[in-house]
Structures are given as C-alpha cells and as structure tokens.
Amino acid sequence: MLEAQKGFGRQRRYREQKLAFLAIRLAAGLSLGVMAAIIIYIVVNGVPALSWAFLTEFPRDNMSAGGIFPAIVGTVLLAVGALLTALPLGFGAAIYLAEYARPGPLVTAIRLGVANLAGVPSVVFGLFGLSLFVTTLGFGRSLLSGSLTLGLLILPTVTAAAEEALRQTPASFREAALALGANRWQAIRQVVLPAALPGMLTGAILALGRAAGETAPIVFTASAAYTLLLPDSIYREVMALPTHILNLATNSVHIEATRPQQFGSALVLLVLVLGLSTFAIVVRAKLRRGRQW
Amino acid sequence: MVAEPQTIIEARNVDFYYGDFHALKNVSINIAAQEVTAMIGPSGCGKSTFLKLLNRMNDFTPGARLAGEIFISGASIYGPDADPVDIRRRVGMVFQRPNPFAKSIYDNICYGPRLVGIRKPQDLDVLVEKALRAAALWDEVKDILSKSAMELSGGQQQRVCVARALALEPEILLMDEPTSALDPIATAKVEEWIKNANLTIVIVTHNMQQAARISDRTAFFFMGELVEFGPTMELFTRPQETQTENYITGRFG
Numbered sequence: 001m002l003e004a005q006k007g008f009g010r011q012r013r014y015r016e017q018k019l020a021f022l023a024i025r026l027a028a029g030l031s032l033g034v035m036a037a038i039i040i041y042i043v044v045n046g047v048p049a050l051s052w053a054f055l056t057e058f059p060r061d062n063m064s065a066g067g068i069f070p071a072i073v074g075t076v077l078l079a080v081g082a083l084l085t086a087l088p089l090g091f092g093a094a095i096y097l098a099e100y101a102r103p104g105p106l107v108t109a110i111r112l113g114v115a116n117l118a119g120v121p122s123v124v125f126g127l128f129g130l131s132l133f134v135t136t137l138g139f140g141r142s143l144l145s146g147s148l149t150l151g152l153l154i155l156p157t158v159t160a161a162a163e164e165a166l167r168q169t170p171a172s173f174r175e176a177a178l179a180l181g182a183n184r185w186q187a188i189r190q191v192v193l194p195a196a197l198p199g200m201l202t203g204a205i206l207a208l209g210r211a212a213g214e215t216a217p218i219v220f221t222a223s224a225a226y227t228l229l230l231p232d233s234i235y236r237e238v239m240a241l242p243t244h245i246l247n248l249a250t251n252s253v254h255i256e257a258t259r260p261q262q263f264g265s266a267l268v269l270l271v272l273v274l275g276l277s278t279f280a281i282v283v284r285a286k287l288r289r290g291r292q293w
Numbered sequence: 294m295v296a297e298p299q300t301i302i303e304a305r306n307v308d309f310y311y312g313d314f315h316a317l318k319n320v321s322i323n324i325a326a327q328e329v330t331a332m333i334g335p336s337g338c339g340k341s342t343f344l345k346l347l348n349r350m351n352d353f354t355p356g357a358r359l360a361g362e363i364f365i366s367g368a369s370i371y372g373p374d375a376d377p378v379d380i381r382r383r384v385g386m387v388f389q390r391p392n393p394f395a396k397s398i399y400d401n402i403c404y405g406p407r408l409v410g411i412r413k414p415q416d417l418d419v420l421v422e423k424a425l426r427a428a429a430l431w432d433e434v435k436d437i438l439s440k441s442a443m444e445l446s447g448g449q450q451q452r453v454c455v456a457r458a459l460a461l462e463p464e465i466l467l468m469d470e471p472t473s474a475l476d477p478i479a480t481a482k483v484e485e486w487i488k489n490a491n492l493t494i495v496i497v498t499h500n501m502q503q504a505a506r507i508s509d510r511t512a513f514f515f516m517g518e519l520v521e522f523g524p525t526m527e528l529f530t531r532p533q534e535t536q537t538e539n540y541i542t543g544r545f546g
Contacts, residue, residue: 102355172392176454179350180405180461181382190404195395 039270046267049260055268059226059261062253068265070227074143074238075212075272077231078222081147082154082211087204089151090158094200097159098166099188118156123216125153130220144234146222153217154207161203165196198287205280209273215242225251241269298325301465301493302347307361309342311354316342318517320361324510329487329494331508331525333501335545338514340497344467347495348384349377366464382409385458386467390474391450393442393457398425398434401442401453405461420460428456429486448479455486468496472503501541505529513537 057067093114101107129149139145169192177187224237225247231238245265248258302324309317317339324330332340345351346363349370363370370380382405393401402421403411411417421438425431430452434445442453451471458466468487472480480503487494487507498504504511505525512522513536521528521537532538539545 170392172388172390173394175350175388176392176394176457177404178353179348179381179386179388180457181378181408182404183378186408191394 042263042266042270045259045263046265049264050267054261054264058228063226063248063261064252064254064257068239068241068244068261068268070230071239071241071244071265072268072272073230074223074240075242075269077143077238078146078150078218078240079208079212079276081143081234082150083204083208085148085151086155086158086207090155090204091162091200093155093159094162094166095188095193098163099184099192114156114159118160121216122153122214125149126217126220128152129217134221140235141220141222141224141237142235143222143231143238146218146238146240147234149217149221150211150214153214154211157207157210158204161207162196162200165199165203166192168199169195198284201287202280202284205276205283209276209280212276213242213269213273215246219243219246241265241272245269298328300324301326301366302495303364304343304346305362305364307343307346307359307363309339309346309351309360310356310358311342312356316517317346320517320519322512322519322522324493324495326493327491328509329490329496329507331504331511332495332497332514333499333504333511333540334514334520335540336499339517340512340514341469343514344469344495344497347465347467348381348386350381350386352377382461383463384465384467385461385463386469387451387454387458387471389470391447391454393445393450393453395441395443397439398442398445398453399438401457402460404457409461424456424460427459427490428452429482430456446479447475448482451475451479451483452486455483459492463492465493465495466490468494470497470499473499501529513540515540 054067055072056069058070059068060066093110097107097111101110126149129145129152133139133145133148134141139148173191173195174187177191178184182190218240222238223240223243225239225243227237227239245262248262248265249255252258300323302322304320304322307317307320308315320339320343332344334340342351346359347365347370351357351359359371362372365380365384369375394404396404399417399421402424403417406417406420411420422431422435425434430449433449434440434453442450445453451474455466455471472483475483484503484507487496496504496508508525510523511525511528513520513528513532513534515536521532521534523533528537529541532541
C-alpha cells in the first residue's frame with residue numbers, strides 16, 4: 001500500500017461513518033421528537049380538564065361541562081366487542097393458513113386478500129358496516145354493529161400477526177408431538193398453540209389499541225353524540241372517545257368553549273391506547289419467560 | 294454358541310418416492326430386537342428417509358409414495374389395519390436437534406402418557422422418574438422438574454427428548470442423528486446411554502466412528518440403495534462391497 005494512501009483512506013472512511021451516523025441519529029431523533037411533541041401537546045392541554053368528575057360523570061350543558069364517562073365505557077365496550085369478533089375468526093384463519101392449508105392458488109388468494117384488507121381505509125369499513133350490519137342485518141346503529149365493524153377492521157392485523165407467530169414456532173415441536181402419538185389437532189392445540197400464544201396475543205392487543213382509537217368505522221355504525229344512559233344491551237348506541245372528540249371539535253354548539261373537554265378526551269384516549277400497548281408488552285414478556293427457543 | 298437374534302423390524306422390497314424423486318430403491322432388511330442398528334451413508338442416501346418410514350413420520354410429507362411392505366413384530370405397519378398413531382406410540386423417535394416442548398421438564402415427559410389417558414398425578418410421578426432414570430438424567434434434574442426444559446443444556450435437552458420417548462415404553466427407539474447438534478461431552482453421554490440401553494435402537498448417523506463405537510450391526514446406504522448390512526465389526530474391517538470400502542475409508546462422503 002502506498003504510504004500516502006493509508007492516512008487518506010482512513011480519514012475518509014472515518015468521515016463517511018460520522019456522516020452516516022449523524023443522518024441515522026437525526027432520523028431517529030426526529031421521529032422520536034415528533035412523537036414526544038404530540039404527547040406533550042396533548043398532555044399540557046389535556047391535564048387541566050382532568051378531574052375525577054371528568055372521568056366519572058356524564059356530559060352537561062351541551063358538552064361544555066361535566067365528564068366523558070359514557071364515552072370511556074363505550075370505547076372499552078367497542079374494543080372488547082371488536083376483539084371478541086376478531087379473535088376467533090383471526091386465530092382460526094391463522095391456524096388454517098399456517099398449519100393445515102396446502103400451498104396453492106387458494107391459499108395465495110386468501111393471504112393476498114388478508115394483506116389487502118389491512119390496507120383498506122377505515123372509512124370504507126365504516127360504510128361496509130353501515131350497509132351490512134346496520135341496514136341489511138337490521139342491527140341498527142348499535143354496540144353490536146360497531147363491534148362487528150371494528151372486528152372486521154382489525155381482522156387482517158390479528159390474522160397476520162397470529163399466522164406469523166404460528167410460523168415462528170419450530171417445526172420440530174410439531175414433529176415431536178406427532179412422533180409421540182399425537183394427532184395433528186392435538187399437536188397444534190397442546191404444543192404449537194401454547195408456544196405461539198404470546199405472539200398471537202401481542203398482535204391482538206396491539207390491534208385492540210387501534211380499534212379503540214378508530215373514528216370512521218363507528219361514526220356510521222355505533223356512536224351517538226350523546227346518550228342519557230349507559231347501554232343496557234348490545235343493540236344500543238354508545239358514545240365513544242374518538243367520535244366524542246370529533247363531535248366536540250366540529251359539530252358542537254360551542255366549539256371553542258369545549259376545547260378543554262376535547263383535549264381531556266384526547267388525553268384519556270391516548271392513555272387508554274398506550275396502556276393497552278404496555279399491557280401487550282407485559283403479557284408477552286410474562287408468557288415468554290422460559291419459553292425461548 | 295450365539296442364538297440367532299430375533300427379527301423385530303422387517304422391510305420387504307421397499308421403494309419410496311418424494312414426487313418424482315426415487316428416494317429408496319428396493320430396500321429389504323431385517324433388524325434384530327434388543328440390538329443397536331446403525332444406518333450410515335452420505336447425505337441424501339436415504340438413511341433418514343428409511344428411518345422415518347419405521348414410525349410413519351413420512352405420512353406428513355406431501356407427494357410421498359411407498360411401495361413394498363414393512364412389518365414390526367410381524368404386523369404390517371402400512372397395511373389397511375395399521376393405525377399410524379398407535380405405531381408412533383410403539384416406535385419412539387429422537388430427532389437431530391433437541392426439541393423439547395416449551396413446557397416444564399415434568400410436562401415434557403408426561404406428554405405421551407397423558408395422550409394415552411394417564412392422568413393420575415401419582416402414576417405420572419412414577420413414569421417421570423422411571424423415564425428420566427432410563428435416560429440417565431434423573432440425578433441431574435430431579436430437583437428442577439418444574440423448570441422449563443428450554444433452560445437445560447443441549448445434552449440435557451436431548452436426554453429429556455429420549456426420556457419423553459421412553460415414557461411411552463416403546464418397543465423400538467429411532468434416533469435421527471441424535472448427537473449432531475451436541476458438543477463432544479454431551480455426545481459421549483448420549484452414546485453411553487445408547488450402549489447401555491436395554492432396547493431395540495435404530496440410529497442414523499453420518500459419523501462412522503460413532504456407528505463403530507455404539508452399534509451391533511451397521512447398514513450402509515448409497516443413492517437410495519441398501520448396499521451392505523452386517524455386524525458392525527465385520528462391515529468396518531472386511532467390507533464386502535467396493536462402495537462400502539470406499540465410503541468407510543473416506544474416499545468419498
């Protein structure tokens with residue numbers, strides 16, 4: 001090597017590395033910064049509205065006073081309903097795709113369909129729910145219609161995450177169970193599913209967070225601007241946090257006067273969704289202990 | 294005078310295909326009870342394929358096709374009356390890589406017995422201890438039975454798999470390169486176990502020294518054919534076929 005080349009090459013490599021690291025750091029910092037800014041903005045504006053009464057009372061005086069209790073309850077009920085819809089369907093489809101289906105055009109079509117479904121705008125799901133559940137099946141604008149619509153919305157996510165988790169369980173688990181005289185369903189139920197469950201549940205809970213935060217699918221199918229009472233059946237309309245925020249910010253009598261309620265509701269929704277994600281991480285960590293392969 | 298050993302596995306004119314690939318060609322062999330039979334040969338020679346036919350693990354391979362017959366204790370295992378699940382309970386298998394379930398050591402051993410309906414804790418306790426003793430693992434794990442089997446060392450995991458298979462008290466144990474993922478010390482422990490086991494064992498290995506160390510008889514497979522089969526000492530010292538000689542002297546492989 002030429003004597004002069006040594007120092008030159010090293011310096012240039014060093015400069016390049018510094019530049020690359022700087023760019024990567026900037027990108028990471030920027031995305032983190034934007035997220036932090038949103039959270040800080042909502043917290044700063046939302047915290048003044050928070051109080052025990054805000055969380056436990058019904059709205060009063062054209063939403064400009066009182067609390068958001070029915071909206072919290074409605075969102076939780078809708079999210080749970082969505083999960084009850086999507087979990088059996090999604091897990092079933094994932095087990096079929098990962099364990100039973102022989103590769104072929106049909107399976108490719110199903111998998112493509114699932115992937116495409118995940119990219120459909122949520123407002124389309126809302127209109128679909130309106131036409132199928134609300135009108136055709138006659139469920140009306142109700143907790144049921146909203147839950148089913150949200151369930152369909154998160155179905156692709158739940159299915160894809162569950163299939164991925166199932167595929168990641170080693171084939172050797174299956175072989176071992178079969179070699180011990182299990183039939184295929186026993187092998188899946190007793191060995192593959194328990195091993196894949198943390199991953200499957202994580203996907204489901206993350207999807208649940210998304211269901212809780214969606215607005216468009218429930219605007220047409222489930223949400224009321226205001227209810228006097230909590231729902232006493234699945235055929236009742238419910239209030240929900242995302243639509244409550246939308247209504248206050250666009251439709252209410254006193255848009256400016258309800259700003260604190262808007263930010264307060266946004267903060268509660270944010271905490272709810274982040275709480276669910278944290279819960280998902282804790283569940284996964286707990287179930288995975290001593291189960292790595 | 295040595296009594297002629299009793300045949301427990303008999304394969305008659307077995308041909309096996311993966312789709313268009315002719316994986317086994319007219320293989321006939323009698324495997325003796327209570328002996329260790331080693332199957333050697335280069336990669337792709339059909340030795341693992343043959344092993345998996347013995348407990349019908351090839352049933353799950355799409356496009357697989359079998360011709361010929363295999364008998365275990367006189368009964369055809371591919372005949373119309375044969376129940377694959379029942380066969381797998383009588384013919385245990387240990388795989389190439391240790392594959393304990395993501396469950397406790399205790400639950401791993403109990404998996405097979407529970408499948409056949411043994412549920413009483415006191416019965417299971419007895420079976421677990423017996424199986425772990427038989428796999429020479431009891432002393433190492435008796436105080437940590439509720440620990441996940443995943444936390445054990447590779448050699449211990451493989452012996453958990455052996456114990457798990459033994460818990461069903463199989464007539465035959467198939468081992469598919471059981472030490473290829475293990476370090477030398479763990480390998481030595483598993484080999485020692487095989488030598489002392491009071492059981493019919495069929496072991497596939499790509500390690501000729503291992504076959505020589507632990508087996509009573511050795512079968513040499515090449516390109517889907519059973520080239521030579523005989524007492525291990527004879528096969529390694531006085532091979533009858535040129536291909537066998539070339540393989541065991543390292544001329545190819």
